[in-house]
Amino acid sequence: MQFDGRASKIMVVDNDRTTLEMVQIRLDVAGFHPIAARTGRAALEVLETSRPDALILERNLPEMDALAFLRAMAALPGRPVPVLLVGRSLAAEDVRAGVELGVRDCLAKPFSGASVVERITRMLKRSTTQASPARPAVYINA
């Protein structure tokens, strides 16, 4: 069966309004259902009541950074959410730590709208075909 991402809810957490709006539009046009949050705390409030199918997360969020956010999310009940980590400078150690907390792919900023849609589609395909991968694949600037 062909993968159909149209039913997928994608949460985008980014304090940069340009990126947030651009990603929201591109996801919407591609048929996904974007949910936007500008802070980790706002995103966690949403996550308390519903779980998205995937998460696009900025590494350097103010107040609560991506890793702190992922730890807080892991403490919430619900199924694990695959995460696409984005940011201007993604350190290898952050990615390694992130993988333990659900990061399945990375994308350096600035990125094109097409690339983010392509990455999220690929990530969702992987997560639907591999319910629990023994060793998650992480692509860095691929």
Added chain:
Amino acid sequence: MLSRKRASQSVPNMKPSFAPSVAMTLDVLAAEIELAGARCIYLDRLIGEVMEGLPELERERLLEGLHGVDLLAQHLTSLSAFARGLSLVVPEDVTAPVGEALSDVTLGALVERMTTGLGGDLDEVEAADAGDLDLF
């Protein structure tokens, strides 16, 4: 004769010494162009949806406009890719004073986003026109 606006007119408090790296400036520019492209893609979809409910004759008229929007979206995404690519090859230590160029931007929200993206202080642009449209 047209005259260029000076920094003191629309962004009175912007420090002339505000000089982020050219690489970062190109990154911010690339992101803004990408957003403009995304808005075009959204518009393209909306026009497509409107077209479906129109009679054949009017649909043909709109088709040309739709083609133009599609070209514009491609134009913008290509320019964004160019700026993004250029940012990767510009040495990080090369900086440029952007205050005056920012003062020529007439969309308040855009100035605010770009200033934040460039690591500038938002307080310095508080006096800029907050409106999103500057109709002459």
